[in-house]
Amino acid sequence: MGRYLLKRIPSALVVLVIASVVVFGILRLVPGDAATALAGPDASEESVAAIRRQLGLDQALAVQYVHWIGDLLRGDLGPSYAVGGEVADLIGEGFGATVELTLGALLLTIAIGLALGVLGATSRRRSVRGVVQALTTGALAVPPFVTGVLLVLVLAVGFAVLPSGGRVGLFEAPDLELQYLLLPALCLALPSAAVVGRYLKDSLQQAFSEDYIRTATAAGVSRRRLLWRHALPNALPPVVTLIGMQTGQLLGGAVLVEAIFAWPGLGQLAETGLTARDYPVVQDLLLLLVTVFVLVQLLTDVVHAWLDPRIRWE
């Protein structure tokens, strides 16, 4: 497995380099720059030019790129042009918030997905399977921005049980933070949970239909042991890959959820940064996200290879 890992690393690095060029290029393609955004709605061209000079945006593109990469390699993420402060601080704040939200959503995804999948595959009663099916399809069919708004209307405005949005900080007030976290994490998790649930159910059904299960049952192995020792481990690999891909989904879906619930995470930061054409923020952030994704992909591929030897020797 070490060799597998070694083979994957150079290509991952190439991806990162290409990603940096793509990110840099896309931002320069988008019309307008931080100077226009900073100058405000009634600025004169003279103001814009002065700000542009101040920010170093009048230099050649290649020079700007080299400066950016050079600073990054030295660990300096640079100042934010438009949002304010240092990019490292902004990303740090946002990162904590988004990781919290994503982890919460991931936990809920796994818990709800596991429950839905196992129930849907193993329940004897048609009604239970039907309810699970309905819940799954419902969670998939309603767009997340609608579930978010509905959740807020019912639980925060209607019955003031949970707060409607915002964040306190995990280390400042953990008991309050969990309440702030519940609704957005749930909203984010529902579609993913439904997807995981459905694929786990299919995967389990597939596993149960294999010959060796039937043989084992005939030999008298208990159902419980079958599920946990044989069926689930065989059913899990594709689901693990799926969860890996869902993580990317969750990060992407966080943009919407963060908007609805005023959760100050990386999604909000990216949107604000892009709107304000704050190049350092968006560049550093996107590159960070690509890096995280590549790492997660690497990890899930390794786990997948560990679980399923067939894939390893490709």
Place this chain on the structure above:
Amino acid sequence: MRVHAPPASPAHPQLPSRRATLRAAGAGALALGATGGLTACRSAVSVAAGEGGARRGGSLTVGIHVDFTPALLFTQSDQALQQRLIYNTLIRYDEKLRPQPELARSWQYADDGRSITLKLRDDVTFHDGRAFTADDVIFAVENLRKPERSAQLASTARAVTGFQKRGEHELVLKLAHPVANLFDLFEFMIITDRHTLDDALKGRRLNGTGPFRFDRWRPGTGVRLSRNDRYWIPDRPYLDSVELRVYSHPDALLSALRSGQAQLSYGVSGKHLAPLKAAPNFRIKRYDTGSGAAYVGASVGTKPSDDKSFRQAVAWAVDRERVVQQALGGYGLPSAAPWPRSSPAHTEADRIHYTHDPGKARALLKSSGVSTRTRVPLGHPSQPLHTAIAEIVQYDLEQAGIRTELQPHDSATFQKKLISGTMPALWVNLHGFAQVHPATLAVSAYPFNEAKNTSGFRSKAYTDAVRAAWQQRDADGPAAHARYQRVSDQLLEEAFIIDLAIQDQVEVAAARLRGATLNKFSYLSLDHAYLA
């Protein structure tokens, strides 16, 4: 053959206990989290609803829809509420645009209008303990002049040519010529600490003389302020702390107000106020600041907007009443002129100079000879309010025979086109700066600027009218009104900026909040605010 056949099939393992355990574990985990949060310690909902029953003390949460942007500290932007909380200005306009003392105790404007003497308060200290002196005023004026600050009132600041200090608390400002909107500058200009300017622009440390000290700014979350115990108004402020919280999506802001998480907001658009209008624990107040006015702009260098009859046809075609009712939710004033009712330049005749008259529009269109076969591009920012106004304008123009095509742009792209003057033939946007001195509109606000504006319009008559209105001492009186009338006449006749409606500033406050006010530049003042 189906996998899920009769119950005896091996595909239905009987695992009641495992399944039950699974279910219980899952449900338990969720319940534990929820109840642990809800009952064990505090409830986030009651904590957020604000404490403080008595007159003194308490914490106020203000919902803002755009985050604090320290880089824009010296520009008039969408988010200016914190300016008067952390800082002070030299004067404060009352309802009739008469300056009242703030950091400046009194002033003497010279008869020839070429200098003004300010007597400043001597009992003011910055949050870090340093005393406020005339040097701080000098710094503030010089700071605003720099192009990087992009201050809309820079031209007025540049009219100040010299300073003369008479002791630490008296200052004479020498002016290049009489300046009618000098007090607009004093209402706008915040007095910041010159030693910590870089920190302020980065959002790390904001040092001012205002009623609240800057604690911290968490990007994306908001700004936290706490009471300044050494404020120069004795026994003020009443509140212990203020938090400006960001809710960038309008639904989130509305929910925050309805659930009590926020007790004050100026960011709710008029359209969405219906659920709050009936609520007993909310007060909705309209401010006629005229801080924003919707208009249709025309690029006079581009066909068909180069034809004045065409532009005037557009002015007759739009149903301004409908713009106010449907796009602004009724919180606005239909007006063909940019002046709100509180402005000295406001006249009813100008307001209804153009009304909804498709017949007249069609006649003018015909006489202009402009071809109606091609679609005229109509640019607008892609925000919901601007989109709604643009859709109304498009429909009304179509009824008059002018077919348009909407071209939405995100705000940065739109801004770029606005500043570089590369707008299409017609566009829709909001402008400010009509709420203070009339001259400020034409020497600051870019769309109206007589020297260089987005439309590319220049005329001697307009320039003369604007200069006459600006470079004189008196702001009121029949002579001044005559000068403003000349400016209005030019604007209405040339129709390169066609005003539609003046937007009210809407304040949504919890019923128990008293004493919050807004100045003409939308700086929030909580000097005398308290939670009952």
Place this chain on the structure above:
Amino acid sequence: MTSTVSSAPAVRRGTAARHPYLAALTTTRARIGLVLVGAVVLAGLLAPLLSSHAPTAQSGRALVPPGTGGHLLGTDDLGRDLLSRLLYGIRTDLEVIALAVPIGALLGCAFALLAAVHPVLDTVVQRAFDLVLAFPGLILALAVTAILGPGRLPVIVVITLAEIPVFGRQLRAGILVQRERDYAVAARVGGTRRARLLIRHILPNCADPLVVQLAVSLTVAVFLEGAMSFLGVGVRPPEPTLGNSLSQALPYLSQAPYFAAGPLLIVTLLVLGLSLLSEALNRETRR
């Protein structure tokens, strides 16, 4: 993105492969799905016939409740008939997803086939997929729209880009598994050229999960369009889509719920129908 487990069972010849699909379409599940999807598609196609007002015609009466003044579903905040906006919205949505998803699928499959040719190409294609998947979809949407300008084009581009790696990975995984199957090994040993083996034998056996994926991707496309409208980028006004109708309606949810009810119901029915179809197909192709 969502994907299914690709584990096609053993050898199946071309003609026999159709039977599971037809069999799937006759189950109750699939029938209901077809009815739902069919109804929605029909409503969109017949929009000009079924609506009595133009979708962009503004009357002076905003937010009237359903049934008043000839407006079957009421009007929106600018006085436009909700029924016609709904029908034309379905039409626009269908136009967008019917174009974007198949193109994305085709391109994805093309890349997967390319990857099957040589191990180096395989690595390149895989990393390219990683690159596309790494960008949060909505950020990509904002950037693409800022470059291309709002309208249908960026929505189509974003959906296509989102689907390419999904289909690509699916097919690639399927090819990998099929390549090791006895029939494929036998064919190679027997001298069949690689390309012929790939296209005539392996590909049809990988088709099943792709067909299921098609149904799933259509629903994702509906959501993507809605999310883009929610964030303020997307199809140009005043053209209605299901997504921008929903996002316009959300602030009025408590005072005028009928505003949001129409698009919400349609989106749910459409997604439900497609889900049922994909379920039915999935079940049949598993056996």
